[in-house]
Amino acid sequence: MFGSSLQQPSTIVKAIYSVAMLIAKKIKPFSDGELVKDSLEAVIKDVLPDKSKLFSSIILSRQNICHRIEEDISAEIAVTLRDKINQLRVYSLAFDESTDISDTSQLMIFIRGLNDSFQVTEEMLNILNLKDTTRGEDVFQAIENCLAKNSLNFGTPSGLTTGGAPALVGKNKGAVKLLMDKLGCRGIKINDIFIIHC
Structure with missing residues (x-):
């Protein structure tokens, strides 16, 4: 289930973007990323203790979520809109x-x-x-x-x-x-x- 793909940085980055997108869609505070991380770590610690180290490298701080939503995701939305407009x-x-x-x-x-x-x-x-x-x-x-x-x-x-x-x-x-x-x-x-x- 959690194979070697989690060890690749691109998978971790994708996971961070996924959480940021969910937080944005649900109109939740950016600081909820820290709660998501704590929850993930608690579940993984009990279910897959040998994989818990992999999840500790996922950074879901308020600043990181804010950066992903405000700069990266919004830029992608703007490019998509521009393509539609053209x-x-x-x-x-x-x-x-x-x-x-x-x-x-x-x-x-x-x-x-x-x-x-x-x-x-x-x-x-x-x-x-x-x-x-x-x-x-x-x-x-x-x-x-x-x-x-x-x-x-x-x-x-x-x-x-x-x-x-x-x-x-x-x-x-x-x-x-x-x-x-x-x-x-x-x-x-x-x-x-x-x-x-x-």
């Missing part, structure tokens, strides 16, 4: 600005699209802190940067959905207006884009 034939964006409990303005950006196989992708692209102001230009710039970061050019969106704040839907300087101007400059028929706001 396969979209058409897409629509939804974005809204909100203020959190600490009075920080945040912009949420969602994408929904269809690929050549008619598979629907619906994902949150990003939540961005809007540092200083929440003018239409600031929101537009944040959206533009997010799309560039995710390798999504301003191709042909089929729709835009936003909240009704003036910074988003303002007639002259709202983020939607600035986005439509940018698309128009690229020769895209902006009259074909379906726009909804609350």
Whole structure:
């Protein structure tokens, strides 16, 4: 059952990632990794005492779990999302600005699209802190940067959905207006884009 594969570092690393993924999926504190390790060691000590030394090399500290989730797993998710986005034939964006409990303005950006196989992708692209102001230009710039970061050019969106704040839907300087101007400059028929706001 626990053969020589446990002696390989790659197997131990895989085990650490598996525990980190479980902790993230269950939305548990990162420090629960230490409880998992203690539990594993207690079980192995009673069931397979000769293998207990192998399990002591598994590091499930709060810092290690945090590193695996925040950097490694999230980077893999971002790459997967970017690959899905690059396969979209058409897409629509939804974005809204909100203020959190600490009075920080945040912009949420969602994408929904269809690929050549008619598979629907619906994902949150990003939540961005809007540092200083929440003018239409600031929101537009944040959206533009997010799309560039995710390798999504301003191709042909089929729709835009936003909240009704003036910074988003303002007639002259709202983020939607600035986005439509940018698309128009690229020769895209902006009259074909379906726009909804609350």
